Amino acid sequence: MQAAIDRIMETYNLMMGRSASATEDARAKVTDYVRTLFEAGERDTHRLTVCGLTYLRELDGSNDPVKAGYTGL
Structure with missing residues (x-):
């Protein structure tokens, strides 16, 4: 787990x-x-x-599916 956290933060x-x-x-x-x-x-x-990076990007708003053009359809 610690290796994943270190890689995420790096x-x-x-x-x-x-x-x-x-x-x-x-x-x-x-x-x-x-x-x-x-x-x-x-x-x-x-x-x-990957999950950790996605989580952080969602928290800071840099991974917004609507801005990326995803409509869910």
Whole structure:
């Protein structure tokens, strides 16, 4: 689980270039999220990483399906 969190934060910081305080806040949130997934049975580091990155991008608004043109149809 820790390897996935470290990979998530490394990738997210490369994509977003955030401040140290924002990075610590994001790490705390994604740690809780990944822990929930891990406790639910997900053990694949790659899946945990992708889910964690998606979660952070949704939190900061950079992954908005409506803006990307997804209509659900």
